[in-house]
Amino acid sequence: MSARAIIIGAPRSGSGKTSVTIGILRALARRGIRVRGAKSGPDYIDPGFHEAATGLSGVNLDSWAMAPALLNALAGEAAENADFIVLESAMGLFDGIPGTPGRSGAASDLAALYGIPTLLVLDVSGQSTTVAAVAKGFAAYRPDVRIAGVVLNRLGSERHRKLCTEAVEALGLPVVGAIMRDPTLTMPERHLGLVQAGEHDDLIAFIDRMADMVERSLDLDAVMQLAAPLLPSAGDFTCALPPPGQRIALAQDNAFTFIYPHVANHWRKAGAELVPFSPLADEAPDPSCNVCWLPGGYPELHAGKLAAAANFRRGMVEFARAKPVHGECGGFMVLGKALQDAGGTIHRMLGLLGHTTSFAKRKMHLGYRQARLLSDCSLGPQGTVVRGHEFHYAQTINEGNDQPLTDLADGQGAPLGPSGYRRGSVSGTFFHAIARGD
Template structure:
């Protein structure tokens, strides 16, 4: 059977897309539907929720960072054994950046490129008939983006539901369900967005509550029927990030969790072996590996434990004498000489690079990045351009004296300057690589 696909979109962040998506994923899985989750844009947290809800790996599809051929390849892989793909939009449905046509990073790009209909989630708290005006605007903003219908979220009463539903039906759009206002359905958040799925103490129970709410509130049969058969052009993985080695020592614990699912999956598909180790458990990278990758996460929340993890630090130093080590974002912070936590306490890190970072002196850095690599590294070849993303509040307070890893520009190509550092076989930056440009 040809898999079907639908996009869960909304006018803005905070409308309830994630709760609706996770609830639908679990609700369909309960019914025996082979359902898979996808997140648009560079958000690496929500795919973890999708994985817990379905039991299958999540995926990011980013129309800015990924060439259309790579989008087709990755979407095809995710749909290969599925009945239904539920694609959760980042931010508002049409929110992206200026650039090449249909390469803005917005979920609407995927809707247009692959003719996937959109189920529009409307937070109707504080409004009634006005919801129809918003839905009307979405239905007519881009003729290539088709709405399958609407879901009303945070409905206050039966009268409220009727007012909104009648107004939306009047403009020719179906309402496929309404979810009552319920604070128990809200996911917890912190400084980089939602708490990750692996950290939520009762994640399965919470997802079951969301699924119960969606089953009681939404017409699942109509939503499945509204999803369109997914017919993709042939794609290619040529612009996926290649594995940096054959056996990759991967730091993996509560401090190091941010690595895009499609990156790890592609590494494995080319025969690379991923060997996890835990710095928080004071484990060194396994010596049988030929490269070490330290991903992003929340090292600032565990700085004291990391500073005291002598076996990890000494083992990483020995590893770096003969084999490459690369750190992304949080990993870059730990490769530096020192990390200042939120309370202003400075903790010694590995010292493989010479910079100092601080979470006490916060500055938000958020956006697409184009990195031109200045030297060979696990991220790619010298001169190669990698598209990716930054999202962090920590900043460098002492730059150190290492050579820069890359020059970076923003998503529109505006130069920003040098990024990261490299010394010997060690490299790192705040930049998260997504795909080769």
């Protein structure tokens, strides 16, 4: 029997979606329900909180980056192994990029495709009955996207709650939650979004506080009744990223955490073994592995420690003599010659590629990317098109003289030019690969 599912949506980031999602996930898990978190779009931080709250791996469902068959396969797999799925929207519910209908990357694509009802979280601070106009706009904007209920967030008083609730319910939309303003429940953030789940000193206690808030403020039984079965069409994993090797040395610590769960899970299902090591603990990749993968993360916050990790450096240089190494975003920065931190200090990096990156002068790079590989590498053979996402503030301040890795375009196909670098079997790029292009 397939799981029932609901989308947690909002007008924008910062409305409280993540707190509500984590609270619902944890509260349902505490009831003994097999509940799984999902995230629309290219987010690699929130799935970590989803997994911590439920004990089940999260999944990204991205209507732009994933071919329909892969999207269906991932949705079907998630539904087979859970009783209830809470799908958290990225940004606003309808936020995506123009292009092929149904493939914008917005959570509303998933709502329409799978008939999943949406629970709308509305930050009502600074307004009262005007919230009904916002709710009505959401309900009417796309006839194929059903707003099933509303959660009022950041209420200031009981009178505030009454005014907002009466205005919204006059539209025929049930209000199934009312959360009072509480600054102690704010989730800490940094420049790429939330602080990672693994960095919270007492993560489970933090998540339980979110669940306690949901138990107090939401009618969980009503929320569950709003959900609908998730019944995707047949799919396959043809466009999933294949494992780059049989045994993959995977950097994994507070500097290297940004790997999509669906990518790692597919590698394991395809028979690959992931062998973690910690550069921050001065560990080197296991020499018995046949490929090394440095994911994104926050190396700019740990540049001094990485620069001093002599065993890590020696092991990486030795590994790269004969075996492929690939770095994404933060991993790409560490593969370079040097990294300049926010204070302007330049730290020596691995030097397996010749570029230098800087976090001293921030410039946001954000958006979907489609890359055509200019040569064989860990992402695939020459000519392969890979879809992914770029989100970073660091800049390249010295290009070096390595060969370009990809010919890059944005999500709408506008050319961005060569991107990333390759030197022998070492490759790296600022963009995070999500799936092969269809």
